[in-house]
Amino acid sequence: MADEQNPQLPLGDGGNGDIGPGAANILPINVEEEMRRSYLDYSMSVIIGRALPDVRDGFKPVHRRILYTMHEMGLQYNKKYTKCAKVVGQAMGQYHPHGDSAIYDALVRLAQPFSMRYPLVDGQGNFGSVDGDPPAAMRYTECRMMRVAGELLADIDQETVDFVPNYDESTYEPSVLPTRIPNLIINGANGIAVGMATNIPPHNLTEVVNAAIEMVNNPHAGLAEVLKHVQGPDFPTGGFIYGRSGIAQAYKTGRGRFLMRAKCAIENLTQGRQAIIVSEIPYQVNKNTLIKRIAELVNDKTIDDISDVRDESDRDGMRIVIELKRGAEPQIVLNQLYKHTQMQESFSMIFLAVVNGQPRELSLPDAIRHFIDHRIDVVRRRTAFLLRKAREREHILIGYQIALDHLDQVIRIIRGSNSRADARENLFQFFSGKTITVGDQALKGVTLDPAKYAIDPATLIAPTLTLSYRQIDAILELQLYRLTQLSIDELLKELADVRDRIAEYESILASEKKLRSVIVKELEAIRKDYGDERRTEIIDEAAELKLEDLIADEQVAVTVSHQGYLKRTPISTYRQQRRGGQGRTGMKTRDEDFVSQLIVESTHAYLLCFTNTGRVYWLKVYEIPDVGAAGKGKSIQSLLSLQPGETVRTILGVRNLEEEGKYIFFATRNGTVKKTPLKDFSNVMSRGIIAIGLDEEDELVGARITDGKQIVFLATHEGMAIRFDEEDVRSMGRPARGVRGIELGKNDYVVGIAVTPKERKNENGVSCPCLILSVTENGYGKRTDVDEYRLQSRGGKGVINVKTTARNGKVSSIQLVDETSELMIISQYGKIIRIDTKTIREAGRSTQGVKLLTLEEDDKVAAAVVIPPEEAKQEQENGTLLQ
Incomplete structure (x- = not known):
């Protein structure tokens, strides 16, 4: 922009040709382009880094960071509880630089059995209720991981996932968890991003794992095969899904609507009087609000046949008693309650998740397939890690074996050496076939045959077998009790076992079929340990009984x-x-x-x-x-x-x-x-x-x-x-x-x-x-x-x-x-x-x-x-x- 007095002078020029300090660093920009770019950056940050779950482990960053923090703190399911404030502070300071209330709210939800189909946090204290009561402050509550949460973090220390720098690059955090369970599907997710939202219902673990096993064994399986196992959503609060129509279409497109209903029974109170007993309510419905709404309908005369409503819920379960007037027809009152209250509620599914850094709407088979791909990657990386570690152990055990075969010379060299470094170098020279002098005595070095120790010559650096410095260091650190015959037998047995594991790992990496069989075995173990019966029953739509019929x-x-x-x-x-x-x-x-x-x-x-x-x-x-x-x-x-x-x-x-x-x-x-x-x-x-x-x-x-x-x-x-x-x-x-x-x-x-x-x-x-x-x-x-x-x-x-x-x-x-x-x-x-x-x-x-x-x-x-x-x-x- 030019100066008003002299259009030829740049902004900041006082008319004498002098430009103010820093003016040379001012660049003109287009506000419209800057707003578009900045808002796009903000949108992607919200979509990827806050609101939408990853398709692989089903977590938003805050949940992933909470569980990883608890894992680092050693809060396994069989360890003592720790204050939630400590977990929140650790997560906020190390990985999640946002408000502590946001972190605590996310932690609380992971512990609520009425919010999560399979809770991941074991909470001790007041973590809220289905009545909408807020949880106690984080300084009063304690937590640790549930056993099933350990399956989400299993093998994380075996290079199964990538680690990325945290927000200040002071440490590293996992970009995704190496989960063994399809957490996105069994626990669901919901979130509102910029211009998009996700609302994934929870499902039954047994059904989803069965569908995953089917797709692992048959990579070309589609929706028809999946629907043989997955009946529909399975909500933590139970209830009914009213009608089967639309379930297949919803799982095919990633969008659909499920009608949920409370589970009710009719009880006889006295002669001519009955009551409706509500034992389960639709997912995400506030019980206290539901009861107040029923009372309002009675007071407003919208429903005339109800005489009393009371909550008799206790630690044994939910029990809402709706007493009816004498002669009232319970089914008609139920239909009125379904119409006017949240005893009937709809769940609109939007199966949206982050796939390869981009938000995508997924069908149910696609979501399971992405989980399987993640498991294939995790198992392959874990197997490669274990193979490397096994080969390293084999290398040490071969060194032990060679040392034990030449035990007298090894002891003589060590006793005749002036220092550890001297002993290290003398052993290296001796097992390289060179003659060495130990004290005043000359020892003729040995040349080793690789075939004797079952070593592939192709893996050798030199034509003949020699000990590496790593093997020599291990020999020097060998404890004397390991020289007993029993310990020698144990070392040789361990070497055989290691070589068996190496062969197994190599066969897994070499065969896609065998790798998939490993995944199937792990899924079967998950199903055995954590599988349970459905809580939500799916019933067919039926013609409602109307008052006109009576x-x-x-x-x-x-x-x-x-x-x-x-x-x-x-x-x-x-x-x-x-x-x-x-x-x-x-x-x-x-x-x-x-x-x-x-x-x-x-x-x-x-x-x-x-x-x-x-x-x-x-x-x-x-x-x-x-x-x-x-x-x-x-x-x-x-x-x-x-x-x-x-x-x-x-x-x-x-x-x-x-x-x-x-x-x-x-x-x-x-x-x-x-x-x-x-x-x-x-x-x-x-x-x-x-x-x-x-x-x-x-x-x-x-x-x-x-x-x-x-x-x-x-x-x-x-x-x-x-x-x-x-x-x-x-x-x-x-x-x-x-x-x-x-x-x-x-x-x-x-x-x-x-x-x-x-x-x-x-x-x-x-x-x-x-x-x-x-x-x-x-x-x-x-x-x-x-x-x-x-x-x-x-x-x-x-x-x-x-x-x-x-x-x-x-x-x-x-x-x-x-x-x-x-x-x-x-x-x-x-x-x-x-x-x-x-x-x-x-x-x-x-x-x-x-x-x-x-x-x-x-x-x-x-x-x-x-x-x-x-x-x-x-x-x-x-x-x-x-x-």
């Missing part, structure tokens, strides 16, 4: 109060009375509350609940509580996720939401109408969806199910009505606002909608009358044939429906009836009457009607609903209808 398919009356209380009651509860009767109490309400809606439907039907704001919610009739005829019911807010200010206006019963050729026809308060295909509402969503778009100050009045070719009837509060062909209204999508249905007068609004077929004929082809029953606020009503209302085009003003006066009041509602219909009328104060509609006089359009229900002075009609004729007929046959 509910009888019958007609019920569903009532909704003005303040949102909902209940269902068998319609047989209400006895039929004569016209003008006093009725009976159908719902106990508060003084300020009243019944606003009533609908009759099957218990197995869907209820499409349309609200005043134009939204629709779904509800199964059987989900509504049956609390008896006089019960208050349940708040609709606990059954539907209504938005603030929403009230349910229309409830339609539907058995098949996918039925073709069916429509929902809407009518709004301001006279707008619209029809939408029924299948547009088949995607059931608990939060509800928009059913019709509404203008401001408009709201939904009613909705009906049609076949798209019916006649629509709209009635208004002031006693007007219009009748038009449904085909005048084209089909529209859910968010559409619709078209004008009726032109309203001042202060008038739509109160009801009815639909009638164009052809009204019975089974015998005889024309059937279709009547509109209009009910007014003061309990009056009349029946009028729909043909009395002339067919018009939609959008007109309509004709008179009811002559409204102070005596009968404004129109409250309308219903479509025939000669077999029965009517239920409900008042705002909760009075209900059931009437045979044929007892109501048929009248023309411009009449006031007759009294249907005797009301108190300030009571009004809230709703009127027609009972299906087949239900009324069935009750009559059962003798439940009273005249």
Whole structure:
């Protein structure tokens, strides 16, 4: 960048040509390139050096360094415990220059039996719990390695792996552990790096080792052979894996999803009362949080059939007791718990590990194959190391053998030498065939025959056998008791044994098959010592038992109060009375509350609940509580996720939401109408969806199910009505606002909608009358044939429906009836009457009607609903209808 005063001068020039100190070392860089390079370096550092495990030993650097530190400190499984603080300090000071809390957290996880399928650290003290309790501070806890951890470090001192300088190059650490067990697979791993993550589930050691043995013997084995041995993940907390579908695909691609479930049993407490006993929970689920969640569901009335939840876990195992109410169905409660709690949890597998310094997603066979390749490398390097050591020992033992064959000369030379160095040189010269002088005596050197000592002449430096200085040093250090005949025999026997081992090592290095057989034997020993039974059981998916399966398919009356209380009651509860009767109490309400809606439907039907704001919610009739005829019911807010200010206006019963050729026809308060295909509402969503778009100050009045070719009837509060062909209204999508249905007068609004077929004929082809029953606020009503209302085009003003006066009041509602219909009328104060509609006089359009229900002075009609004729007929046959 140039100076602002003189663009030709470099930065730091004061204008006189002088450049500030150090300015000559400033280099211009591109910030974008520097950020890209630095972030890439950081990303790779996190990926390789912190977050992802190595495919060979399954460890991140911190875990590898912790175990190597414990190995150096001699904390084997059969040694005494040592303070965790000491291990953490040693690991941090020598190998892992990060925070002590990070190291201690990693050490704690290695010791937790609910986190690790095969724990590697034996902890003494508080190392946390499945309830989420934190571990004690590192100064209080002690640790040592588990026996299985020793298999991860076996042969590490035999040049089996590469050692690299530590962070300050003061010592060396292993780049990988020479593990004998496939730790990555049996213990799993999880970690989040930059732009990638890994989440490997734990597996059963016996199954994985069996699969590894299969692949060692058959290098071309694939997923099919592996799946013969590996059933699926095996979690330390047990439980179930629900469903086998997807396991093979997950192991093939390295990505998949497993559904975990708690292990439960049903116990009988007392007569009629049962309890669900949870003995195992899904992996990585907090037991205490699970119990709190169940309690919340009970308090929120989401699950009604639970009376108590308590934790009875102890040192013998987990035991969560969920007591059920009398008569509750345990399987249904279990299904609800699976749905709403972590008793059912998914595990998303991402089999990502570092392979040759690069992160790679692996299939299960690839992961096992990389472990086998690592074992081949370790065994080959170990064999080469042992071969070298055996040859070195053979070299010393041959020197002993030669010395023992010439023992008298050796003793004479040593006694006649002035010093150790003099004796060393005299022995070397003597066994080189040269004549030497010891004191005043001359000794003729010897020439040795290689064949006598079974030495390959090709390995000799000189043509004839001579002793090396290493052999001579060993002879000089030979203790006198080794000169006994017994010791001489032992030396010769050791030499034979060493030569046998050399031959064995050479054969292993020369034969791939033999090397693989060594690996198989070691894997079999691992399986024998550490193999165990599966803890997680894999079960097939089964059709869940739903509440619907236990509910009888019958007609019920569903009532909704003005303040949102909902209940269902068998319609047989209400006895039929004569016209003008006093009725009976159908719902106990508060003084300020009243019944606003009533609908009759099957218990197995869907209820499409349309609200005043134009939204629709779904509800199964059987989900509504049956609390008896006089019960208050349940708040609709606990059954539907209504938005603030929403009230349910229309409830339609539907058995098949996918039925073709069916429509929902809407009518709004301001006279707008619209029809939408029924299948547009088949995607059931608990939060509800928009059913019709509404203008401001408009709201939904009613909705009906049609076949798209019916006649629509709209009635208004002031006693007007219009009748038009449904085909005048084209089909529209859910968010559409619709078209004008009726032109309203001042202060008038739509109160009801009815639909009638164009052809009204019975089974015998005889024309059937279709009547509109209009009910007014003061309990009056009349029946009028729909043909009395002339067919018009939609959008007109309509004709008179009811002559409204102070005596009968404004129109409250309308219903479509025939000669077999029965009517239920409900008042705002909760009075209900059931009437045979044929007892109501048929009248023309411009009449006031007759009294249907005797009301108190300030009571009004809230709703009127027609009972299906087949239900009324069935009750009559059962003798439940009273005249």
